[in-house]
Amino acid sequence: MMSSEKNPTRDRILKSTWSLLEGGGGGTVRMSDIAKAAKISRQALYLHFPNRAELLVATTRYLDEVYDVEARLRPSRAATSGVERLRAWVDAWCNYIPLIHGVGKALMAMQATDVEAQAAWANRMSAVREGCAAAVSALEQDGQLTDGLSPAEATDALWSLLSVRLWEHLRIDCGWDQARYVALMQEMADGLLVSKRHEP
């Protein structure tokens, strides 16, 4: 069941939030802007979401549904080797970031002041950490994890490499294109985590 069937206006709010946030103005999108875009009064927003933070979080979940996160993760879960799993995971997540970046940016902008937003974003990101941990663990089981790092350290390092902020820095501040960004992440993940013992 698509969420749209159950509650049309809630769905319209989420769509509007999404499209406004797509525009890049993360911290500058106001509740009133969203209301206007959804053709609803500002107050009606609060009938559906208790506050801005929860509206944004709901929007990320909505995007997970629309973009079918599960399908995107399938290749990495289906990988037969640790190296392949890492490669597929980095690919999947790196290419997912641009899709959620608008909402992510807004949520990250709230973190400094809003405790709720902080918890919400941390929670979303801990799911990413789990993906990193799974890839590291697969690598370890193949005996391909670098000696220099413990699994926990390797997970943290990979997680950091795949952070939204690093994506922002390279793509926005440095002006890189997506392909080059992904290529660098692949190279760094491989160089950092994969043991080179068995290579020529």
Added chain:
Amino acid sequence: MMSSEKNPTRDRILKSTWSLLEGGGGGTVRMSDIAKAAKISRQALYLHFPNRAELLVATTRYLDEVYDVEARLRPSRAATSGVERLRAWVDAWCNYIPLIHGVGKALMAMQATDVEAQAAWANRMSAVREGCAAAVSALEQDGQLTDGLSPAEATDALWSLLSVRLWEHLRIDCGWDQARYVALMQEMADGLLVSKRHEP
């Protein structure tokens, strides 16, 4: 001439800003808090600084002076090889981040909404990029820069690795200690940028 001699209250404001920001509450430190800490009225703050953003920027410059940035950069400038220059630069900057992180956090928190803060922080960070560019260039002159990356790309990549946000992620979100953080940055910078052609 130390800035303290010239204008005592301005100096007291900067010291207060600094110490409040040290406490970590980047976005939550208000102008009134700073005024109170400096034993001054909130309005008097505006006699010295036009707005919050400029006060924060002035605080970063103050820290540069107090912590003697120039001296910290000397080892990297004095390096005789590209590899050594890179190592010294990464070391200097990585160990400078924790000192300015409080102010940096506050300034970064303002970026989403405040254009002035955005420009100010971007300007400060472009100085860091220049340090990265210098290290990359030294490496290139030694013929030790990896083939896979252009100098500009290598600079961007190093700059991203050395971003304050990555430091935050590893040190705060992941709970790493400073030494481990620096070690990882050294390893990644070396692995990413330095050509391994002449090794055993």
Added chain:
DNA sequence: TCGATAACTTGACACGGTGTCAAGTTGACA
């Protein structure tokens, strides 16, 4: 000694954004 000037104080206010409250309106359904 007077008076000007700079540094600072007190107290008020506008603005913009979030979240809340109260009192309607509208339409569907029993």
Added chain:
DNA sequence: TGTCAACTTGACACCGTGTCAAGTTATCGA
């Protein structure tokens, strides 16, 4: 016909920034 849910309008409190106006205090020079 009445009731309930979804929504509207309009008001308001709160908070933090930045501004304005009028008053105090200390110092310095003529």
